[in-house]
Amino acid sequence: MPPKTGVYAILISLALIIACIWASNNLSLLPADASSNAPIYDELFNVLFVIGTILFVGMTGLVIYSLIQFRRKPGEEGDGLAIKDNLPLEILWTAVPAVVILFVGLYSYDIYERMGGMQTLNHDVHNQHSMSSEERLWGGIGTLKEDNAEIKEFPINVELTAMQFAFLFNYPKGEIISGELHVPVGQPVSMKMESKDVIHAFWVPEFRLKQDVIPGQPTILNFTPTKTGRYPIICAELCGPYHGGMRSTVVVEEPEEYDAWFQKNSKSTEVEL
Amino acid sequence: MSISLPPSTKNNIEKLQPTGWLRYFSFSLDHKVIGIQYLVCGFIFYLIGGLLAGAIRIELTSPISDFMPREVYNQVLTLHGTIMIFLWIVPVVNGAFGNYLIPFYVGARDMAFPRLNAVAFWLIPPAGLLLISSYFINGAAQSGWTAYPPLSITTPAAGQIIWIISVLLLGGSSIFGGINFIATILKLRRPGLKLMQLPMYCWAMLGTSILVVLSTPVLAGTLILLSFDIVAHTGFFNPSLGGNVIVYQHLFWFYSHPAVYIMVLPAFGLVSEILPVHSRKPLFGYTTMVYSIMAIVALGLVVWAHHMFTSGTPPWMRLFFTIATAFIAVPTGIKFFNWVATLWGGRISLNSAILFSCGFIVNFVLGGITGVALAQVPFDVHVHDTYFVVAHFHYIVYGGSVFVIFSSIYHWYPKFTGKMLNEKIGKLHFAITFIGFNLCFAPQHWLGLNGMPRRVAEYDPQFAFVNQLSSIGALLMALSTLPFLWNVLYSIFKGEESGDNPWKALTPEWLTTSPPPVENWIGEAPLVTEPYGYGEKQARKASSKPNSDQ
Structure with missing residues (x-):
């Protein structure tokens, strides 16, 4: 990837992150919060919304970019590049989602505990x-x-x-x-x-x-x-x-x-x- | 291990089997005929299920229950779910494409058990007709496709029993198919063909068939117990007789969560076949793709209780199922990154097949993200059983599996018929489907978050506008089938001749005539050790000059 493309990629990602943090705080995607665990829930929702939007827009962007950039132009013959595998890339896209999932899991566990989900249930x-x-x-x-x-x-x-x-x-x-x-x-x-x-x-x-x-x-x-x-x-x-x-x-x-x-x-x- | 029927039986088969169009209505033993039977039969049920979906969306254009009686509404939603799952997606992604392609991919002349194969198919039409007839007899089942007791025990028994019998038949068909695929893939491979040289769809079907064989019998057993509760008044799941309703849910979801993978894993396999051909590149990361399928199979068996986070499950169980469920995203993510890497740097023909495949990637990523969110217990306790879940699973099964079915039809139609489909109409079909689908289901996320439960015929009037948007999307989806149907029917008779291999593909099904002869190859089956060997010559030339893509 030439350096220019890399800079664009970083800038676009940053803009995207800021945009969806703004969106998660300013758009009302949820009804009013009227119980003590509603604000805690909304905190979790916002984090998931930001991560989810970045992933979704990122993947969609990659697909659309590939379709446009690598489309077969009229008159073009022949095949694409014969790249079959790339171990560092495979490790990267196994490790990064695993870390994200682990973070989301631990974070939602924390949220769940703050809501009292891990308490022994008492009544009366x-x-x-x-x-x-x-x-x-x-x-x-x-x-x-x-x-x-x-x-x-x-x-x-x-x-x-x-x-x-x-x-x-x-x-x-x-x-x-x-x-x-x-x-x-x-x-x-x-x-x-x-x-x-x-x-x-x-x-x-x-x-x-x-x-x-x-x-x-x-x-x-x-x-x-x-x-x-x-x-x-x-x-x-x-x-x-x-x-x-x-x-x-x-x-x-x-x-x-x-x-x-x-x-x-x-x-x-x-x-x- | 014998790899094919001895040539001497060929004549017998031709004598026994009708030829021409009549063979599609016969008890044919030819895997290709059975594959087409599955596909066409499934598509007819898809149209019926789609009509029912239309009825649901019409009812929901207004906040009050005004289009049909409430009992009928519950019957319609039950039939819609059951038909779409058991009569359309499962038989088509497994039975139709599995039967057509797997023998080619392993280099065999037919499936391992051709008669069992025909039996498996011929269970489907009567089961489907039985299911639909229940509506006209005494009203169909009203308890949703999940048939949770005690509701399924207290609603009219006739419809529920017919529903159970029909699902048992379809489950039996599915098990027969699964056994057949496992035997064919493992035991009928052409000598010299190694497992790790098989096209990816074989791995997907092997994984799926393992899930089918392990989990479907559990559903069958559960439904038989449920039918005892209904007919013989036993108390397995009936709380007033000391039964436990939560046990039913565990048993039901032990099958029905893997059922999601039974619907999407074959779709993953089909996409892995389509993308390399049209982007003229090898499938990226073959080995990791294989391992991620097997990881999904293993994890898919231990996540069922995430459907029961609000049912009354102890905290430790909620945590375990949260973690297991969320981690399925890792092997699934690997597959998506590998598909994008397959596109990257290719020479992509922007045809209907690749558009539907890319539509699948985009839709499924969204469905996967909401899936990871739903796996989190604190998130799920708010949106469980709401339209958020409806949106999520339609992104998985429609945006995922059904998009792949369409993509596969565009890709393999020349193989099935020897004719090309019209590309312009195909692209129109894609555009209407993609827009309609997203307009129909994206707003439903908001509905669920804001308080609209699923399976209701009436709702809070504040949701009317968004529901109307959703219904317009559904209308577009209904309209999108028209150009598709016209294209498919017109092209059979007047389509452009495709030749044997219009896509210049390397997978074995393309290395014979289109449509193929009765036993697949005139001579010996070709040995294809590199089904994705695209682009090699090009790369050697390209490496000498600077490349702007890298």
């Missing part, structure tokens, strides 16, 4: 006796690591029952059964989920979280909402004809509003929050 921590130790708890994502020490004692416990084609939220403490999920902003929520019929999935795009709701096997999902608002809850596992209509809303509200809602709907006489 101050009601341990109510759960038999035999009961299997599956999947989901644990509580946020940094939040763990301080607020672990007061997660809001909700039990989600999914059925064709609705979500029901049960607040065991206030004996509330609601079709909408109400949660106060800034407080961790621990949700134990089980399905009555087929597999459903609980998905809130603004929380960047999804967990299947399975018949016969409770699953756990822990999250901390960070922004007030109403966000859609979407069933993400094909569950029958009305799958597309199986939606609900999560209402993230200020603690006072949440308390008011809780008091108003609570059926039990003694309510302690």
Whole structure:
């Protein structure tokens, strides 16, 4: 490769890197972030987006460049160069992707740990006796690591029952059964989920979280909402004809509003929050 | 090891087999006839699957469910997935091109087991008709091509059972084919032909057939248990009878992830044949290509649970499958860099075959990148089961495999028929397909990231515009089949004569007449030890003068 081409290649790559870092920070490719792991998710998304765009544009560029530069011009006869192999090149394009993959893997592991994915799953921590130790708890994502020490004692416990084609939220403490999920902003929520019929999935795009709701096997999902608002809850596992209509809303509200809602709907006489 | 049928049987074969167009409707034992049978039959199912895709895209042009009843919508998406996978891509990239090319490549006169070969093909049309007929009997299966219980146990049983029987038949066909390819490649090679001299498609088919033989029986067993749950009310996967729905998912994906490689590895092999011929250069990095195919085969068997990151899997399992999945990108990447290196410095004829192959490279790279992202658990928990995944796998199976099928048809049509396809129409076909495909599926990444789940007939109205864009893309894809069909049908009768070897290719299938005689060669099979020996003389001359490309 002549030096001039090399300089162009470096300049184009640099411009590309800057452009996609700008794009990943300024284009809204994702919905609002409304839970404590949404910003962490977006960090991972941006890194993957930058790496992915560079790779994609780079490879596409190489293909288009080759097609134009090495096309057979009219009247040209004969073959291309008989280059069969190049060991240093093969090593290079084995090693570089391996390093990139390793980096992405380690980075996403870090992200996963910050989201609490490697935590042992807990639900209903101050009601341990109510759960038999035999009961299997599956999947989901644990509580946020940094939040763990301080607020672990007061997660809001909700039990989600999914059925064709609705979500029901049960607040065991206030004996509330609601079709909408109400949660106060800034407080961790621990949700134990089980399905009555087929597999459903609980998905809130603004929380960047999804967990299947399975018949016969409770699953756990822990999250901390960070922004007030109403966000859609979407069933993400094909569950029958009305799958597309199986939606609900999560209402993230200020603690006072949440308390008011809780008091108003609570059926039990003694309510302690 | 005998390498070919003894010449004395030749006359018998000709007496037993019908000749002319009739042989394509017969129980022919000729691998070339069977290859064409697979191809044409697969293409008919592709058109049916495409009509179903059109119905889905029409339904999704509006946010409400208004085009067809919701039950029918679920039947349509189930049939679309099943037909496209089991009746179009798998039979065509394996059965059609495998049957046509593998005996040539190993220097044999036919496949190792010609009767098994014909049986494998003739399982497909009845299985396909059975599957489609279920729609008219009592409604087709409604639980998606994944047929997850308990949904598949609770939806109407007739459709689901017919679906299971049909997939079992198609799986059987696939296993027969796989055994046949392994035996042919390993045991029917012409004396003097070493494994490392075989064209790359042989390696791809060897790897694919290993996957088929190892994983398809697991799917068969799983579906039989599922049918017991439906018919005999056993409780293997039925939670109300103590069954476990997650076990089904493990067993299902143990086949169905390798199934992705069963659809793309042969495509990788076909591209490796097409690129060197039209860029007049040897295939770059043959040895690393072979090892990367085998690495993909080995890794492909241990990545299945990445389909289940939100199903309820323990953290250690999520981590293991993340790492294994992401590392498939390394051998896959090697192949892509080698293809670009094959193009680099070539004398590329910009024809339809190479355009579709390069379209495949571009589309598949994007699908691969989103695949690495999806392998990351924290990324996947947001976009799993959304349109992001729909976009990802269509970039793999349509942008990847189907583009390669078209590229291969343009490349081997002269071999099949002795006629050339019209290049202008071919390029038009490529342009409409490429634009339509990207317009249809690229916006779906955004839909998934922003909250549209897959397999829905109704959705949040904020997604209407992007869905309409996607539907316009689908319309273009539908239109793109028209010039292709016209080109293929017209050229059979009125196409320009191609001669035996219009591309001046060196792989063995071109070293005979086009179309080839019944037992492939009039005399002895040629010994081709350098199937990619292009450009050597040129390089010796070129080395004496300064070269601007280096």
